[in-house]
Amino acid sequence: MARQISFADAINEAIKETMRNDENVILLGEDVAGGADLDHLGDEDAWGGVMGVTKGLVQEFGRDRILDTPIAEAGYVGAAVSAAATGMRPIAELMFNDFIGSCLDEVMNQGAKLRYMFGGHAKIPLVIRTMHGAGFRAAAQHSQTLYGMFTAIPGVKVVVPSTPADAKGLLISAIEDDDMVVFFEDKTLYNVKGEVPEGHYTIPIGKADIKRAGDDLTIVAIGKQVNTALAAAEQLAQKGIEAEVVDPRSLSPLDENTILKSVQKTSRLVIVDEANPRCNAATDISALVADKGFDYLDAPIKMVTAPHSPVPFSPALEDLYLPTPEKILAVVSELIDDESVVTI
Amino acid sequence: MARQISFADAINEAIKETMRNDENVILLGEDVAGGADLDHLGDEDAWGGVMGVTKGLVQEFGRDRILDTPIAEAGYVGAAVSAAATGMRPIAELMFNDFIGSCLDEVMNQGAKLRYMFGGHAKIPLVIRTMHGAGFRAAAQHSQTLYGMFTAIPGVKVVVPSTPADAKGLLISAIEDDDMVVFFEDKTLYNVKGEVPEGHYTIPIGKADIKRAGDDLTIVAIGKQVNTALAAAEQLAQKGIEAEVVDPRSLSPLDENTILKSVQKTSRLVIVDEANPRCNAATDISALVADKGFDYLDAPIKMVTAPHSPVPFSPALEDLYLPTPEKILAVVSELIDDESVVTI
């Protein structure tokens, strides 16, 4: 099985698989098809999403199930919540996670709480797909990484895949899940290719994946930062230091055991999260280990994150903004007394 | 100086002091005066805020400066952002912090980012006062504690006072500050009285306060949980364990030194935060200490928080939801090998 497809295509396939299996699955969002009601286009899509991720779906499933929406995030995300509560399985695309500013109520106060407030007499099988991350020169309002905000909200599950294969299997799980799942897609990963199985398969939400095994040090990295961590691990290996790279894949629920076991083995922990540094997933994982894994630790828990500032537009600044293998090596050198670790 | 006034009155005084000094200070929000345009009321307020905190202000400052708004949080919070950018010093009241769902964009993408996106050529001297916290039988949509969400956002300062005197001094600082400050008021503290100086005084934002000194253990507690921590400390003292209770008072900026110094002295840390447990202020402070204070620690860092569930309505459940002195004692007993610590 050597079929290589892109992260974007893997997501497209996941949606297709589930829509074929269950007619209650619908997709709605801004320009997810595009060109609605235009005679000269007919059933053809004009866009298939701003990045083309949902291209071709309207041709197969029609405009009743692939619904272009007005620019009204509260309107259609809220509609997706109650559609879910009344028997549908909607996938709502929030084009950029930054736009949660326009529909947080629908996610936090409605979707995430209805089941609890109704005493369990409702379920919300809703997936919100959303794009996040810096590195695209998209500036402060289109580059944030906000999974921490959602992880904080009870009633929401949070998934952040790092590879095409994980993206497909996790998205199918998310769509088939009976709870609300916010599914984060890093916009700089869309063109990255990888081996992806054909057909329907699932990856359980709440199961971390060890992307590289190692005994000397644990690096927990989220989303595309898994790649940064793997690059750092590669360089560390050349110095004889074997880092274990743990990809949590979902932040809520978080696979605590896999992380704790890894730290038990390595005694050292670095967390890489490209979000801003305060109250983020990195601090969450650090606090987990500082509590339940304290006795395993031989050194401080280090975090590599963005600084406490908005994402700058200028490429010169944005490149400094993100975590890099070098920044990881720099903190590793603080954990392991070996100056040679720092290559830059 | 033995004047005792309530937390609510302390806030009212802070607003009054600053409005008298600077005509650019205005207050806007839903029913902050109440009864707008009603002949039979004239300049009298009908409400003075849903809890009466701003009562009497409209009589002194008039309806041009104490502005009742429609129920349109994005509208008036966004208006406050640009009023601030163009020379005013607005105080916007977001009645319940839960309503951030209706105006997160104005806070996160506009207010917090304009200065940075404009290359420093703007400032946003805006205070958002908002009510938070459980224990009021107000159920899931009116009881959340969301300061962690704001702490995560660069460009926002976050203040959470625990006493009437702190509330007044910090609010005056916030209103006179040139940055956007979100000011959290615990609804269950409004009637609590304490000594409060008359007139104008400030407490710097970014300075923690040691509410009780002790050598054996550090308890960092936020907002009204300072009282829970002090009650626990009282009981611990009876067992001969002296807890130091640190009140950060602001979460952004966070007074890291005061916390680290206390842990250096005590070697043990418990953090009390009534927010939900994931990606919250407790994990943030834990991660700080697990990094910069690791060598001081003799034991795991413990957190006492709400569970990962919405706030229940039923009093029977809500009482179980919040941190209590007993819950603090229970985790302390894990840190200090003395079974007698647990009194319940």
Next chain:
Amino acid sequence: MRVSEVQQEALTAEKAKWMYQKMVEIRRFEDQVHETFSTGTIPGFVHLYAGEEAVAVGVCSHLDDKDYITSTHRGHGHCIAKGCDLKGMMAEIYGKATGLCKGKGGSMHIADVSKGMLGANGIVGGGFPLATGAGLSAKLRKTGGVAVCFFGDGANNHGTFHEGINQAAIWNLPVIFVAENNGYGESTPFEYASSCKSIADRAAGYNIPGETVDGKDTMAVYEAAQRAVERARNGEGPSLIECVTYRNYGHFEGDAQTYKTSEEREQHLNELDAIIRFREYLLSNNHASEDDLHSIDENVREAVADAVEFAEKSPMPEADQLTTDVYVNYKPGGEE
């Protein structure tokens, strides 16, 4: 008189008595909660619907269980009109384990999805998108159902009003937006907060029908709702109905209501009262006799008393309920 007319008239009398009963249930229920609240037995914020009965009942008399409604913080009336159980409601308001939401929701979140009641809502404006989604769901699943969004004059200025109605209009959804214009949002007058002269005026901006009716005239609401529900069921899309009404109590229990004048209160609580007027309508149209109505009144009184007793005697939720019902499926520490 043709047979069909006889049948129709018979049906109407029955329905009319059902409507009267629901209105009295709401009034009695709310008066009871008001009394009990003052004794301190009921926790939290309580917003009473008394005075607005004609709206909930006039509208919901056209709906059945496959139809959805979204409600507001002032939701008891909508619940009762949509068929929620009085005992389960009262127990919920007391925070008891036997409540419709197991005590987890309380007054502001009473729901019964099996009856199509999608919950009272603590967020002003929260219902617009939800009603649209329920309408979309009914349309896609071809259930023949409609969705009704009840909202206040205050909510009419929230952004979700605009987004929800526009969306329902472009998708031609079976949704009816019912404004309960009771003159105030908390202590703020409609005239101050709203730039429109009437909420119905705003319908034109969405190219949907909008009309204003006397919301304390049960039959006026009934007839307007009938037109709108028929339109919706026939696939002709959404409508907006503004019902001009009044709340007999304050915004919530504890409100001194200084923004109201005593004249307006006096008038609304007496000559304009919807129940008094509907009672007269029923009698003068021979839909019911004094005896009929008297026995309804008595039955309702008893039913509400039973609900109180049920609520009082019911147990509080067990401690393990604190963290259940957050998810269908969630392993806090992850899989395995």
Next chain:
Amino acid sequence: MRVSEVQQEALTAEKAKWMYQKMVEIRRFEDQVHETFSTGTIPGFVHLYAGEEAVAVGVCSHLDDKDYITSTHRGHGHCIAKGCDLKGMMAEIYGKATGLCKGKGGSMHIADVSKGMLGANGIVGGGFPLATGAGLSAKLRKTGGVAVCFFGDGANNHGTFHEGINQAAIWNLPVIFVAENNGYGESTPFEYASSCKSIADRAAGYNIPGETVDGKDTMAVYEAAQRAVERARNGEGPSLIECVTYRNYGHFEGDAQTYKTSEEREQHLNELDAIIRFREYLLSNNHASEDDLHSIDENVREAVADAVEFAEKSPMPEADQLTTDVYVNYKPGGEE
């Protein structure tokens, strides 16, 4: 001919030439960015204003530095019309330290508060509340200023449209809401996404004047804006003007524009073009000679070339700029 009339005419010719210049600046600037973008020199998302010049210029010709505007993701035209420096703008689009925002904002966030330009905005609908607040500020500080909110047909369905306009209306603020209805929000037609027939129709729901003008007829925009700005300055409150227009390029650079038909593009880029039409208007009204216009064209060409050179030669921001300008005052580790 009375003296005052002569003066008025002279003034008009001068203003008219200024308007022509600004329109050509926008067109040239955008065509240039389009070309350069295709070479890969310009990073990020770029949304070009070419084709809509009559709107920004027709409106801003009534404003000065004490007046505010809020803009959109498609902001270059508004910036130029409001007097932003071309060099500073181009450098910003290149992400250079000499940009109006030191390179931190980029195309979607160009701002110059000293000129009353409160920023392009990456959030659709973000401008409505901001314009209202600027209008409130102008009113309270008694500056005599007004605030203009430019927004697209897509933004007209966002909740902030409703909240912003309602608020401006009830507070009678000096705000002008200018819709740029270019027929599409991204690839979605106005007719699909909006339930209203025209955006101006929605003004009635706020009890404010609303009119639709040909947004590619510069004088039509000019005159409608004049009425609205005068109303605002006289304390008569907000207005809404819908300008029907067209964007010559795609939604952003890289858009294949399959949703457009070739006929409509053809027509808009030629016979309906605002600059061609305004040029003819100026010549036939003797506001300017062919020579005048030619030299404006040449000067603009040079100014834009200078801006490009300036941008290209400017340095990138220094590393320390990454974390400055977040706050006026912030000590990360707290006080002391």
